[in-house]
Amino acid sequence: MGIIRNIAASLVLLRQSSVKNNHKVIMSRRLHARRTDGVDKNVWVEFTQLAADYKAVNLGQGFPDFSPPQFIQEAFCKAINGGPQMHQYTRAFGHPPLVKSLAKFFSRIVVQDIDPLEDILVTVGAYQALFCAFQGLIDEGDEVIIIEPFFDCYQPMVVMAGGKAVYVPLRPREGSAILSSGDWVLSADELASKITPRTKAIVINTPNNPLGKVYKTEELQMIADLCIKHNLLCFSDEVYEWLTYDGAKHIKIASLPGMWERTVTVGSAGKTFSATGWKVGWAIGSGNIIKYMKTIHQNSVYHCATAAQEAVAHGFEREYELFGTPESYFQQLPTMLHHKRKKLASCLESVGLQPIMPEGGYFMVTDISSVKVDLNDLSTKDELYDFRFVKWLIKEKGLATIPVSAFYSPEHSKEFDKYIRFCFVKEDSTLDAAEAILRKWSQKE
């Protein structure tokens, strides 16, 4: 570091450090590691706080406000009251009953013999699975392609691993009205043009957060072809895999030819069993790749909580037996949500907003460009339109949502700042309250 910069840095620290205890300078050199540079901001921290402060009807952050299903709660209770070993360390890479039931369940789906000990890593939520993938497999200078809009953590995780994020946006199809998430598509040429010799991996999320797009086989095949041609890894975030509507089918890219050995598929008990607060997730893939993620895991958290894993194992045992039948939670949940999705969409349409019907997932994105409001809040003057709109909506109308440009890269966010995201995985009473707010608002216009 140049001398001037050194002095300047020290002066900044001097100003910042406390003067109590006769210690004026805490660190005369840089405190935090460079890997934490630029990854400290977080949209959730800001908006969850705001929603709480204004006691808004919360259709913002993605978690159910109804209870997890009875059978999973019972399984958790049973585990809690099980023997003392339920409260002590279990196998670090995944509680044996859980990895066995996951292997059994998903082997049937991907038609691949999944080894419970080699091919599965249980993590603290899908979030930590993604972290292990980036930390274990992405090096300084590696490029990672992220399809926009993306769940916001992908970008800081790439950065923290020393990688470079390269973005490719889903774009609304030319011409026709954009009525469904299926109308947002990836250009094969645009995607291919972003691949360089430094590209290491591509991150896909299907069903997608926030749009709700459920990638079709042809779309995944296009991505798979490029992965195979350029020898890329694929990180496939499939946390909403059971939540598809109107006959849309969830396809696992790992089941396409040539993809098993290069794909890490991430799943979530939180989203699967409506228990986001349990923070149990997993990564499934070829042992050759999972083993590197295990090394990260064993040097970061090492073990995951035992009792919750035991409960999730029982959940998957049950679902294995009931798969495809009406008693399966994996049928019941999307059916219940299908009705809520319809309810929210009608409500938005009735007040002149244009929802993009999601083919899957927890969320619905709405185009707000037709809404005329006077965003006279000076404190948000320099922010993007959707950020300002969402804050206004929380403060003035008591309704919380999330601005969609938060899911875009800095280079493209300005193109997509007229959309906001609603979560419809809420009790009908919450959706009713949101509806009341929107009706009242539209009546005033």
Place this chain on the structure above:
Amino acid sequence: MSIARQVLNCSRFTCRSAHVTCRKTFTTSQHVMMSRHTHAKRIEGLDKNVWVAFTALAADPSVVNLGQGFPDIPPPSYVKEALAKAASVDRMNQYTRGFGHPSLVKALSQVYGKAYGRQIDPLKEILVTVGGYGSLFSAIQALVEEGDEVIIIEPFFDCYVPMVRMAGGKPVLIPLRLKSGKKTITSADWFLDPDELAGKFNSKTKAIIINTPNNPIGKVFTKDELQMIADLCIKHDTLCFSDEVYEWLVYRGHQHVKIATLPGMWDRTVTIGSAGKTFSVTGWKLGWSIGPEQLMKHLQTVMQNSLYTCPTPLQEAVAQGLLLNYELMDQPECYFTSLADELEGKRDRLADIVEEAGMTPVIPEGGYFMLVDVTALNQDLSHMDEDEAYDYKFVKWMIKEKKLAAIPVTAFVGEESTKDFEKYIRLCFIKQDSTLDAARSILKSWTKV
């Protein structure tokens, strides 16, 4: 990776999915193909782990396991009840605040506010993590990078070195040394040489990691010893990561001192605690870091980019447990006191058992491990693998032949210190009396042969 291994992996890839037509897999060189699937450099050499090896060996149900550090005694019933109660509340099954569930950080702020004698801001000065392990990770990732040196005292909880290396830092080791000439050995007889320690500090030293009570020796650092370390930290402008997961397990005649309470240390120390060790629920994997905002904010950044939030119902239950014991603090019913009393009895029992068997225990002042010197047994292990340290061979032999599991102590030291520690094994005594009895039977019949 050697070319031979690369080729081997290639053919394994193609064999795996028989229906893959070898499209373009071999058009680019095999080296390029493997370079795509290689791991990030940060995990180079970090895949080995003593627990993976020894937990597998001890998993045999006929083995009496005094190895890995977890209780086989039940946790207090009120924590289990608190968890069951929390899990029955809808909201408790969904995401909570990322940096720590509000009721938990408030409870921590209360309990530790008292222990530190200062106001601790629950939102800015506390981070809840996945076990003490997760706190160590967050602190090291947040504050250590390439070019930094981190002083680690041997023997050390084995994760410190790989975590520092994964962050790009350089571990600098200094051993605790044994005072010579004593008949009965306690953990207090192991000390840090002040000159030797001072010699390890330089302008690159970013942090020192201390662990008190220490795993595996059980040493409880005295105020003077901590002051010596503090003086060096202040002189060299170094951070201190203080792993105090066993803080409540301190035996009669000794006191746990928090280095962060010494003058000048609050602003440069991150102190780590554990619900697992505090409430005998290691399988809950909840821990916390406490420190000044200027350090904690960086740990929070790591948290928000690694796993974001810890499980909600577990945090709620720990909060309840802490509040209950806060009311009882300094009374015999307080779990922090009653557990230590219970363990002191087990410590003394194990020490007797070990001595009866002709081995020499190092009586720990704190924690739930005991070092045992096996030199006197003179066990011939020449038939075993030459390459391993004596204690590794001894423990493997003991598990196989005697059905008693321990952990080799050289797992907790660097190569240079191996010769000073390879006659020691580590035994865990937070076990049911029946487990300790079973160990006694094994040791009794052993010496009869």
